[in-house]
Amino acid sequence: EPEVTQTPSHQVTQMGQEVILRCVPISNHLYFYWYRQILGQKVEFLVSFYNNEISEKSEIFDDQFSVERPDGSNFTLKIRSTKLEDSAMYFCASRNTGISSEAFFGQGTRLTVV
């Protein structure tokens, strides 16, 4: 069964450093997403990406965040200057177009900022 793959599974970084989280969505999907979950809280939407551009972003997704689809298979989330409060689980998801389309989530990347 096709799946969304995220790397790395866990990343530790120093405050102020840049991090790039990587995702390989399901190959024929056209909508891509990043979500964030701070420990003990609910899963929050960050950004959606369609047709090579951001289609929607939340207020959390400020200038320190960016997304990119550098080639036909990868989808990345970059955090330019990490803060302690960026420590969270980050999930990538993808889905096909159409009203009745299920979203599939990756296993997550646990980011720890120290």
Next chain:
Amino acid sequence: GIQVEQSPPDLILQEGANSTLRCNFSDSVNNLQWFHQNPWGQLINLFYIPSGTKQNGRLSATTVATERYSLLYISSSQTTDSGVYFCAVGPWGYGGATNKLIFGTGTLLAVQP
């Protein structure tokens, strides 16, 4: 925006017991999914159920879209069922609507041996 509320927030069961988790949402949707978040933090797809009823082993789910709620049933619970259960809804497809999944607040389930 759409509000998604889940109840109960916490649930403790003895192994073998049955339970019902509820998800209420405040507006029309055409996607509803249930997830189980395991102790390692992974989100496991349980059901894609915008309407109707589905069953998968000891788990089943029912969504009544016209009344804006969904139920997840867990029968003969096992310790491996422990974790957080999330429902998430997506109003995508309705004109001008957002295309994101909106997660509920979750139900923390603990199954004791």
